[in-house]
Amino acid sequence: MRTGAIGRVTIATLIAAASGYLVLLIAARDLGAAGYGVFAVFWAAYGMVTGAQNGQLQETTRAVRAAVDAEAPRDATHPWRVNMAIGLVLGALVAATSPLWSPHVFTEYRWLSVALLSVGVASFAVYAHLAGALSGSVSWGAFAILLSVDALIRLAGAVLALLIGGGLVAFLVITVVGSVSWMLLLVASPEARRAVGLPGDVPTGRFTANTVTAMAAAAASAVLVMGFPVLINATSGHRAADTATVGAVVLAVTLTRAPLLVPLNSFQGVLITRFVDGRARPIAALAAPLAAVCAIGVVGAVAAWAIGPWLLSTVFGADFRLSGLSVGWFTLGATTLALLTVTGAAAIAVGAHRWYAAGWWIATLASIGLLLLPLGVADRVAIALIGGPIVGMAVHGAGLVLRSRPTAATARV
Structure with missing residues (x-):
């Protein structure tokens, strides 16, 4: 490109x-x-x-x-x-x-x-x-x-x-x-x-099946991305959580996701095109996008840790109080979700549609499960934000490895 x-x-x-x-x-x-x-x-x-x-x-x-x-x-x-x-x-x-x-x-x-x-x-x-x-x-x-x-x-x-x-x-x-x-x-x-x-x-039949599978996975992505604040609120209802803290966590999660996920969503077509062109070596094609997302995410997490609490209380009001560590962890959670988006694009590109869908749905279910941990709202949200996408990435990675093996064998012949 x-x-x-x-x-x-x-x-x-x-x-x-x-x-x-x-x-x-x-x-x-x-x-x-x-x-x-x-x-x-x-x-x-x-x-x-x-x-x-x-x-x-x-x-x-x-x-x-x-x-x-x-x-x-x-x-x-x-x-x-x-x-x-x-x-x-x-x-x-x-x-x-x-x-x-x-x-x-x-x-x-x-x-x-x-x-x-x-x-x-x-x-x-x-x-x-x-x-x-x-x-x-x-x-x-x-x-x-x-x-x-x-x-x-x-x-x-x-x-x-x-x-x-x-x-x-x-x-x-x-x-x-x-x-x-x-x-x-x-x-x-x-x-x-x-x-x-x-x-x-x-x-046509194969394309239709592929599209429906991709839409099922995208539905899980929509739940994990757009519906995550709802999940936070739902899993906090039966706990003695401070409603102000829940509100601050929901706002912080929303704000820390936007800088990575909004541009990445628009670049989905770009990523898939790149991975289709490099489908003979899908793992190698992943290296640069994953490195770029990691670099941006780490820098963003440090910045969020340093100025996040001040930004929340100054711009949105004194009621929105969170520690810098929590905001930093939320930013790393946004980073892992962005990485899951990248590995999902690679899975689609090599035709591993079922692995793609499985990765997103397993990530969503894992995040929901982690939200139920007996911890404070900020701690369990941070763990769910990071843990769920990591599990999903592992599923995508397994699909990519299996898909790349025949290609590698053919290359040696």
């Missing part, structure tokens, strides 16, 4: 991250605590479902990139057809099952929220496909534009909602409206139009 391409994707990632934070800030300022609470639940629900749909992006990237390097079989799939079908099925499933869960999730504008969520996830399926196809075809310029436009549409919508006084309904709409960025890009970019119909490297 050329330096210029890395720069474009990095800038797009920064735009996406900054826009997301600005949308949340504008919503909080405009809606107040009660309205923001309703909006935040919908934002999280959309993020959880589309987090699972990242599996579509991952498998599309792998299939398109692998098809570039090898002659596709006659019955090779057209990934866009599968991804569109998955999006429509998922949107219909959200709508059909909504009477069972929506009363417990959406307290206001329930049916509008269900409708927006259904349409949003169906549209995001096409977005995920296009992002994967652009990554697999190494079309980084168009990929960067897609990321940026998606984020900027939401930010522009939030500013407009603030100016016209659109209220809660407007902010619910802008949560999902960014996913239509794929429409704009297909109209404006010949590069995107060429990429959207590219074939994969396997038949």
Whole structure:
């Protein structure tokens, strides 16, 4: 990947991250605590479902990139057809099952929220496909534009909602409206139009199974990443934990994850493309990304230990008090989760889909188990943050070793 391409994707990632934070800030300022609470639940629900749909992006990237390097079989799939079908099925499933869960999730504008969520996830399926196809075809310029436009549409919508006084309904709409960025890009970019119909490297049935497996793993990732604050709160309910401490821990976990995981999520396509190109030696291809994440994580942990407590109490209020050691450990936990994301991308790239899914689900279950340890909330959260991803990485590593053995044997022949 050329330096210029890395720069474009990095800038797009920064735009996406900054826009997301600005949308949340504008919503909080405009809606107040009660309205923001309703909006935040919908934002999280959309993020959880589309987090699972990242599996579509991952498998599309792998299939398109692998098809570039090898002659596709006659019955090779057209990934866009599968991804569109998955999006429509998922949107219909959200709508059909909504009477069972929506009363417990959406307290206001329930049916509008269900409708927006259904349409949003169906549209995001096409977005995920296009992002994967652009990554697999190494079309980084168009990929960067897609990321940026998606984020900027939401930010522009939030500013407009603030100016016209659109209220809660407007902010619910802008949560999902960014996913239509794929429409704009297909109209404006010949590069995107060429990429959207590219074939994969396997038949339709195999591609569909791979995608569903990748989505199952991505669902576990969404639980571990976006749902972790909920898990903290749930496992603290039966203990004599100070609610202020729980609140401070949840905030610190959220803040320490963002600098690593937000950019890494945007670079998923880049990583998978790198690992597909280096799939003959997957362990060697992992070295540089893992080293980079470790270096950033260690530096971040030291900084968090030094200034984290001051930052929490100064910026967010005196009630948010934690030791520097706790904030440092949380940052190392974010680092191990980022490392798990990298090993997962490598597993997808070499076709070890079941190992990929197993690694994420075992990591999630291990973290939940560790959260139940009879320790103080900060201690058990730190252990769960670090321990769960380490177990998941071990599973991914086993899959990569097993996948690399035949390749190594062939190389010696």
